[in-house]
Amino acid sequence: KRSHLQDLVAPRDARAMKHVLSEWDPIGCIVNVEANGPAMYGSSLKAIPTVFLHASDTDESDCAHPRSFLVCHDARSVVNLAARHFLELGFVHFAFIGYSSPWRWSMARAELFKTAVSGQAKSFKSFTFNPLHAAPLAKHKEFLRWLEALPKPCAILLANDALASLLYPACGQAKLSIPNDISVIGVDDDERFCANLMPPLSSIRIDTEKAGWLAAEMLNHQIDIPGLKPYSRAYSAICLVPRQSTKRPATVLPPTVAKLKERISRLACGSSANDILKGFGQCRKTLEQQFQNATGMSLHDAIREARLRHAKTLLAQPNLPLSKIPMMCGYKSRTTFIGEFQRQFGMSMREYRNQILTCKRQMPTPH
Secondary structure (H helix, E strand, O other): OOOOOOOOOOOOOHHHHHHHHHHHOOOOEEEEHHHHOOOOOOOOOOOOOEEEEEEEOOOHHHOOOOOOEEEEEOHHHHHHHHHHHHHHOOOOEEEEEEEOOOOHHHHHHHHHHHHHHOOOOOEEEEEEEOOOOOOHHHHHHHHHHHHHHOOOOEEEEEOOHHHHHHHHHHHHHOOOOOOOOEEEEEEOOOHHHHOOOOOOOEEEEEOHHHHHHHHHHHHHHHHHOOOOOOOEEEEOEEEEEOOHHHOOOOOOOOHHHHHHHHHHHHHOOOOOHHHHHOOOOOOHHHHHHHHHHHHOOOHHHHHHHHHHHHHHHHHOOOOOOHHHHHHHOOOOOHHHHHHHHHHHHOOOHHHHHHHHHHHHHHOOOOO
8 A cells, every 4th residue: 555654743732733634634643742742632633543652651641532542651761760870870969850731751750750769869859841932041040040059969860852952051151060060861862962962961762663663553553443442552761871971070988998899899799798898907887887978878788789780791791691690690599689680670680681782782883
């Protein structure tokens, strides 16, 4: 069959949408909820097979009518990658910059990010813009005051990469350094922003290719099977692409703590805590207290994190059997390792390995 695909900038109200559809007379539509904000099309699309792409997986009201065919972004997979990276860097102050109501996908990311860091956060702030305003910088002075009042250093998650074009100039005007004062992660891994900003923007890569395929497949099902019961499919984040916007300067640690941290990094996978602490000439309790005060984490947690970091390195080796990894990371119990890995990274070893391999396949080839 011959087909024609038309890419339209959707009108903002039901009347204009009805006029466009009457002229075009499509056999099916894919509506980009994320780009066009809420779908305020009333009954315009009810008689046409329609898929709502980039819908929020936390709120169906993004769509023109309930019980729709949805391709949802997994907001949790996005914020968990950002939260994990910031927490590994030792941040305790967090913020979110996004879009105001009714952009529910942005609001969902804000709430989930707040939840993801709540166990370690000493503060959490948020600021929102309305992208429909002709001049989003109308709130520029308010935004500057908000930035200046943030506890420093602060880790900021942006609803998407485009917001960096507002944040970076504001940081320059407020004399705030990225990444020393403000550490920033965007979403989408959009080269137009990430590579051309200074410093380059760390960002979360989302599986938009899968989203497109899911939407096309779902629309085809609707066209082929009239009366098909609505259902939803989800796509998730692939990986965090780290750049200079999240590079933190090294913290100056007391000599004993610095030496202990180095030994943990080097020996954690082959030694017990008692072995690591040998030769310091101080009792274990004193060393553990010094370490806790200087790093903000217990000795046990530092050893566990070092082992799990090594696990991530091993999982990047596709031919290494998964069954060997727990022992190579210093775990006598495979069950214990599996549980701790799942809690730390929110996925199984196999899922993490698949994610790494997918990310590597999609990395641009250098020219």
